[in-house]
Amino acid sequence: MTEPVLRVQNICKSFGALKASDDVSLDLYPGEIHALIGPNGAGKSTLIKQICGGLMPDSGRIEVLGRDVTTLDTVARARMGLGRTFQISSLAMEFTVLQNAVLGALGARGKAFRFFGNVMKDETLLAPARRALERVGLEEDASRRTADLSHGQRRQLEVAVALTLEPRLFLLDEPMAGLGGGGSKALTAFLDELRHEAPILLVEHDMDAVFALADRISVLVYGKVIATGTAEDIRANAEVRRAYLGEEDAA
Amino acid sequence: MGRERMFNAAMVLALVLVPLWAWMTAEPFIITLATKVAILALAGVGLNIALGLGGLISLGHAAFFGIGGYAMGILASHAQTATPLMEWPFLIEGTNQMPVIWLVAVVASALAALIIGALSLRTSGVYFIMITLAFGQMLFYFAISWSAYGGEDGLSIWVRNEFPGVNTLDPIQFLAICYVILGAVLVFAARLARSPFGLALSAARQTSERVETVGLTPFRLRLTAFVISGAITGLAGALFADLNRFISPTMLSWHTSGEIMVFVILGGVGRLYGPVVGAALYILLEHLLGGVSDYWQVFLGVLLLLIVLFARGGLIGAITGREVAHD
Numbered sequence: 001m002t003e004p005v006l007r008v009q010n011i012c013k014s015f016g017a018l019k020a021s022d023d024v025s026l027d028l029y030p031g032e033i034h035a036l037i038g039p040n041g042a043g044k045s046t047l048i049k050q051i052c053g054g055l056m057p058d059s060g061r062i063e064v065l066g067r068d069v070t071t072l073d074t075v076a077r078a079r080m081g082l083g084r085t086f087q088i089s090s091l092a093m094e095f096t097v098l099q100n101a102v103l104g105a106l107g108a109r110g111k112a113f114r115f116f117g118n119v120m121k122d123e124t125l126l127a128p129a130r131r132a133l134e135r136v137g138l139e140e141d142a143s144r145r146t147a148d149l150s151h152g153q154r155r156q157l158e159v160a161v162a163l164t165l166e167p168r169l170f171l172l173d174e175p176m177a178g179l180g181g182g183g184s185k186a187l188t189a190f191l192d193e194l195r196h197e198a199p200i201l202l203v204e205h206d207m208d209a210v211f212a213l214a215d216r217i218s219v220l221v222y223g224k225v226i227a228t229g230t231a232e233d234i235r236a237n238a239e240v241r242r243a244y245l246g247e248e249d250a251a
Numbered sequence: 252m253g254r255e256r257m258f259n260a261a262m263v264l265a266l267v268l269v270p271l272w273a274w275m276t277a278e279p280f281i282i283t284l285a286t287k288v289a290i291l292a293l294a295g296v297g298l299n300i301a302l303g304l305g306g307l308i309s310l311g312h313a314a315f316f317g318i319g320g321y322a323m324g325i326l327a328s329h330a331q332t333a334t335p336l337m338e339w340p341f342l343i344e345g346t347n348q349m350p351v352i353w354l355v356a357v358v359a360s361a362l363a364a365l366i367i368g369a370l371s372l373r374t375s376g377v378y379f380i381m382i383t384l385a386f387g388q389m390l391f392y393f394a395i396s397w398s399a400y401g402g403e404d405g406l407s408i409w410v411r412n413e414f415p416g417v418n419t420l421d422p423i424q425f426l427a428i429c430y431v432i433l434g435a436v437l438v439f440a441a442r443l444a445r446s447p448f449g450l451a452l453s454a455a456r457q458t459s460e461r462v463e464t465v466g467l468t469p470f471r472l473r474l475t476a477f478v479i480s481g482a483i484t485g486l487a488g489a490l491f492a493d494l495n496r497f498i499s500p501t502m503l504s505w506h507t508s509g510e511i512m513v514f515v516i517l518g519g520v521g522r523l524y525g526p527v528v529g530a531a532l533y534i535l536l537e538h539l540l541g542g543v544s545d546y547w548q549v550f551l552g553v554l555l556l557l558i559v560l561f562a563r564g565g566l567i568g569a570i571t572g573r574e575v576a577h578d
Binding site: 052054073074075078079083084086090091092093094095099102103104106107108110111112113114115116117118119120122125161164165 | 442443445446447448449450451453454457458460461462463464465466467468472475
């Protein structure tokens with residue numbers, strides 16, 4: 001079997017008496033979408049922060065592309081090819097849509113310490129930025145102010161910025177939130193293709209999307225992964241049904 | 252041409268025409284006022300790179316302004332008494348040549364900004380403001396006790412320093428020097444804002460976690476901006492010292508930091524010409540209202556309050572509307 005792109009091994013993180021991550025292990029293989037689901041407060045955000053480098057686990061180990069990154073910061077992990085989107089958009093709101101995409105292209109190409117030349121005329125940055133916007137369907141909105149975008153469009157732009165990084169793996173934190181039915185369908189189709197470029201760790205509340213897309217699903221409850229498996233395994237898992245899917249999957 | 256550019260062009264025109272008129276009607280005082288505007292605007296352009304572009308609320312820019320001033324004072328005082336600064340391990344003599352003084356002022360204030368920035372940029376918000384303020388006050392009290400260069404009384408330089416090929420004692424010629432420097436720095440600041448670095452720095456101001464996830468370190472961007480900002484304000488300090496032919500610890504006091512910030516806020520934070528408009532307005536008010544009442548700053552306070560409350564983009568914002576994202 002091929003090496004996993006991301007491997008989380010037995011990480012624990014506590015805040016006082018609260019165990020936000022309790023011996024969590026999961027991995028992500030090339031070409032797959034691995035969905036992480038769990039009720040609110042299950043510790044998904046804490047887990048993501050630890051994977052991205054915003055938070056250090058108390059114990060355990062995180063590997064990206066076979067390298068131990070447990071002690072590396074967010075910047076170093078981003079440079080290694082971890083492309084993430086945020087649950088709550090953290091785009092530069094004063095920028096145009098295109099400027100946000102150019103920022104991604106700029107960071108990925110290590111050109112931030114150039115003091116001359118108009119950044120918005122640099123074709124080596126504009127080309128990948130425009131391509132990313134086109135792929136998520138925002139090319140028409142390139143010159144709009146980001147603050148004027150709808151909630152759903154901001155999610156699309158989040159994904160576009162991650163695309164400009166040409167990452168080795170994606171970590172998408174609720175990319176469907178706020179996208180209406182049509183947008184959600186379009187993004188599902190897009191992510192379906194995207195997994196062949198780089199594998200995706202997908203945190204998502206939209207169960208239709210999760211079950212349509214995920215090769216594997218991990219269920220996080222009270223900081224613990226209670227099950228990992230294919231969509232069928234998870235649907236059939238009694239513990240998962242009890243803990244989480246109960247209400248939503250009853251029908 | 253956008254409204255802001257038209258407004259800026261009008262501003263430049265006024266800055267050229269007023270001294271020209273003063274020169275023709277032999278009003279040297281007006282020329283001196285214009286020189287002061289240009290120099291203080293320059294200090295503000297420096298601060299605006301940290302404050303407007305980087306979102307770094309520095310209340311310690313007087314440190315750089317003062318270091319620039321003391322660079323001039325120290326070099327020139329040694330030149331006028333013909334005593335070397337130091338003889339061992341190598342000989343350093345004073346100088347009255349402006350280009351050398353400017354270079355020393357820029358390097359010294361950039362170095363100070365590097366040290367102060369490296370320490371204070373580890374904090375943010377109110378703590379950053381307080382630490383920059385503390386560093387400024389530290390230098391202020393150091394200057395007060397530094398009797399070799401005048402201590403509390405300051406230090407006079409008898410003759411203005413020299414610039415090759417220019418008679419710097421002629422007010423209009425010294426004004427021209429200041430204008431050329433201000434113009435060059437404005438061009439530099441405009442290009443910096445449009446550059447890849449400018450985009451990244453501006454993004455770090457708005458959302459530093461985004462900047463990290465694209466693989467850039469906000470601290471490095473901010474520190475670089477702080478050094479550039481300090482260096483420009485330091486250069487302004489050297490010119491200011493030459494305008495007055497006098498340096499004193501006042502240049503380092505936190506009042507000076509506050510004044511520089513007032514220029515930026517009056518004109519418009521983050522606007523290229525904000526500090527120019529702000530400094531011009533400040534000097535104009537000081538000149539006009541200062542004649543009416545010693546308490547003219549009360550009016551300034553009211554104006555500042557109105558601008559902060561109702562025109563977030565400063566005077567430029569009030570006149571030309573919201574800033575358009577650069578193309």
